[in-house]
Amino acid sequence: MICYPEGLSSFEICAVNEYWLLSDKADTGFLFAQAVIDKKYKDEKIRKVGAIAKKTLFLPCGDNFFCRECGIKMPVSTRSEYLRRCKTVEEVFCDECIELIKQRSIHDAIKVVSEYKNLAFEKVNYISDLAFDEILALLSMSVSLDKDFVFLSGSPSEIFITGCEVVDQNLFWSLVNKGVFVYLPEIPKEVELASELLYGSVSKLSYDGRSGINAYYKNKEVVCAGVYLNKPSIDGVDTIDLVGLLYQRLSTFVLTSNDVRRIKKMFKDVQIFKLYKLVDAISREYRLPIDNSRALGSLLNHLAENYSPVNLYFTFNIKAKDVVAHIRKEGCSDYVARHYFTSFVGNYIERMESRDYELVKTWSLPPEIISSPFESVFSDLYLNQHFNWNRLSVREIVASWLDKVNISDDADRILSDCRDL
Numbered sequence: 054m055i056c057y058p059e060g061l062s063s064f065e066i067c068a069v070n071e072y073w074l075l076s077d078k079a080d081t082g083f084l085f086a087q088a089v090i091d092k093k094y095k096d097e098k099i100r101k102v103g104a105i106a107k108k109t110l111f112l113p114c115g116d117n118f119f120c121r122e123c124g125i126k127m128p129v130s131t132r133s134e135y136l137r138r139c140k141t142v143e144e145v146f147c148d149e150c151i152e153l154i155k156q157r158s159i160h161d162a163i164k165v166v167s168e169y170k171n172l173a174f175e176k177v178n179y180i181s182d183l184a185f186d187e188i189l190a191l192l193s194m195s196v197s198l199d200k201d202f203v204f205l206s207g208s209p210s211e212i213f214i215t216g217c218e219v220v221d222q223n224l225f226w227s228l229v230n231k232g233v234f235v236y237l238p239e240i241p242k243e244v245e246l247a248s249e250l251l252y253g254s255v256s257k258l259s260y261d262g263r264s265g266i267n268a269y270y271k272n273k274e275v276v277c278a279g280v281y282l283n284k285p286s287i288d289g290v291d292t293i294d295l296v297g298l299l300y301q302r303l304s305t306f307v308l309t310s311n312d313v314r315r316i317k318k319m320f321k322d323v324q325i326f327k328l329y330k331l332v333d334a335i336s337r338e339y340r341l342p343i344d345n346s347r348a349l350g351s352l353l354n355h356l357a358e359n360y361s362p363v364n365l366y367f368t369f370n371i372k373a374k375d376v377v378a379h380i381r382k383e384g385c386s387d388y389v390a391r392h393y394f395t396s397f398v399g400n401y402i403e404r405m406e407s408r409d410y411e412l413v414k415t416w417s418l419p420p421e422i423i424s425s426p427f428e429s430v431f432s433d434l435y436l437n438q439h440f441n442w443n444r445l446s447v448r449e450i451v452a453s454w455l456d457k458v459n460i461s462d463d464a465d466r467i468l469s470d471c472r473d474l
Contacts, residue, residue, distance in 0.1 A: 054111075054112040054113075054128075055069065055070065055073055055109055055110070055111055055112075056109060056110040056111075056112075056128065057069065057109055058108045058109065061105070062097075062099065064094055064097040064099050065099050065100070065105050067094075068090050068093075068094050068099060068102045068105065069102065069105055069106055069109055071084070071085050071090050071093075071102075072085070072087065072090055072102045072103075072105075072106045072132075073106070073109075073111050075113070081132075082132075082135075082136060082139075083132060087101075087102055087103050090102045103131075106130065106131065106132075107130050107131060108130070109130060110128035110129070110130055111128055111129050111130070111135065112126055112127075112128035112129075113135070115139070116145075117138045117139060117141060117145050118138065118145070119145070120145065120146050120147040120150055121144040121145060121146055121150075122146050122147070122150035122153070122154070123147065123149075123150055125147050127145060127147060158250060159250065159251065161247070162246075162247035162248075162250045162251050163247075163251065165243055165244055165247040166244060166247050166248055166251065166276055169241070169244045169276065170276070173235055173237060173281075174203075174235055174281070174283050175232060175283070176286035177231075177232035177283065177285060177286060178285050178286055178287050179231050179232050179233055179285055180285050180298055180299070180302055181302070182231050183231065183233070183302065184227075184312065184315075185303075185306050185308060185312055185316060185458075186224065186315070186316050186319055187224060187227060187228055187231070187233070188299055188302055188303050188306065189303070189427060189430060189431055190214045190215075190224045190228065190427055191228065191233060191295075191299060192296065192299045192300070192303070192430055193214060193425070193426035193427040193429070193430040193431075194214065194282070194426060195282070195295050195296050195299065203281045203282045203283070203284065204273070204277075204279060204280075204281055204282075205234070205279070205280045205281060205282055206279055206280045207278070207279045207280075208279065208280065209222065209225055209226075209236060209280060211280075212225045212280060213425065213426070214425065214426065214427050215319070215323045215425045215427045215428065216323065216326070216423065216425040216427075216428070217322055217323045217326040219322065219326075220319055220322050220323060220326075225280075232283055233282070233283060234280055234281065234282060234283065235280070235281045235282075235283045236279075236280050236281075237277075237278050237279060237280075237281065238278060239278050240276060240277060240278050244276055245276070245277075248274075248275055248276040248277070249275075251274070252272040252274045252275045253272060253275070254275075285298070303434075305459070306458070306459060307459045307460065307461050308458055308459065308460045308461065308464055309460075309461050309463060309464060310461070310463045310464045312464075313451075313455070313460070313464050317447065317451050320442075320447050320450050320451060321354070321357055321358065321447045323425075323428070323442070324357040324362065324442065324446075324447050324450075325353050325354060325357045327357075327362050327422055327442075327443075328353045328356060328357055328362065328365060329353065330421060330422055331362065331365065331366050331369055331418070331419070331422065332349070332353070332369065332394075334419045334421065335369045335370065335373045335394070336394075338370075338373070339373045339374070339376075339377055341373055341376060341377060341390075341394060342387065342390055342391045343391060343394045343395070344391035344392050344395070346392065346395065348392070348395050348399070349394075349395045352395055352398060352399050352402075355402075356402065357446070357447050358446060358447045358448055359446050359447075359448060360412055360446050361412075361415075361442075361443065361444045361445050361446050361449075362418060362422070362442070362443045362444075363415040363416060363417070363418060363443050363444050364412035364413070364414070364415055365412070366415070366416040366417075366418055367412070367414045367415050367416035368398065368401065368402075368412060369394075369398065369416075370416055372394065372397040372398045372401060373394060375397055376390075376393045376394050376397050379393065379397075380393065415444075418443055422443070424440070424441040424442075424443075428441050428442055429441065431454075434457070435453055435454040435457050435458070436450065436453050436454075437453065
């Protein structure tokens, strides 16, 4: 079927008919080439047949020329469009049906994503179940989050709370078990496709005009594998002021003796972790092999309890210089040299403590020793005049903390011990 516009001459109609004549034998699929038709009707003073054909509509037989959804006719106006339609293996739809299918797909995608979120993010009022250190951990992460932004990281290993991996992972999995964090190791394909339809890919490369560099930005609504903050729900309503709730719970929390012991151990683990990093820095700085022995572990355990990192880093530097000088002067095997640092520092501390001396001088910590979010929040709440733990021993941290919290009667003994510095 061919539809002609009004006003065509008989010669133009004949030219158009020949333009749309099909042939299985011709490479182009058409019986006559346009140049042949134009030459044939040159004496009739008509326009180029290609220009005339663009104003006609050609509707051959075949499924590719009818909308698969509503069945409406979908003619073509050029040979290239005809050939493209013949070769396509995809279903053909009219513009109205395409829009309807798009809206239906979006509606279905919203349903898929919504149902998955409702299943993955169970509504839980977990605030009252949180331990003291868990409240601080969650608070240290929540204060830097947008109220509607629940994505935290791509994997549990990226979670950064105290900076000490062992402590952070223990806190993380405890919070997962209480419904605070939700870890989605992978996303069902159906949900992934639905999310991509609604919000685009997981990350898009965008230009940041402020920094002048390309950076990846993730749409806040995208559902992807990773760790999420599951905001608490009270009476079925998602809590907006999470930070306010956490501060309120913190102010009324009553610590037991077990709480104090557990949290003190956590403080100590963090400080010991720092000291190990300082020892590594010393080893690199002075090219001094230092054996990670039990003796070193026991020494750092004692030092973390009683001395601040900045005082110890000064001592480490001085003793490392002494070790290097001793090795150059006396000489020794590599095995013996690896134990010298621990021995020199340990002997020096014993002499200091036997004479009731104190470590007074300090040395600025290397750049790799950074203050964690947990440390910053804790310092702001409980450590007067300190914004991190670098100038404090564990005993000093705990003593200052216990002066500002509510403790139960069974914690009095620990309180007295910690204040007896």
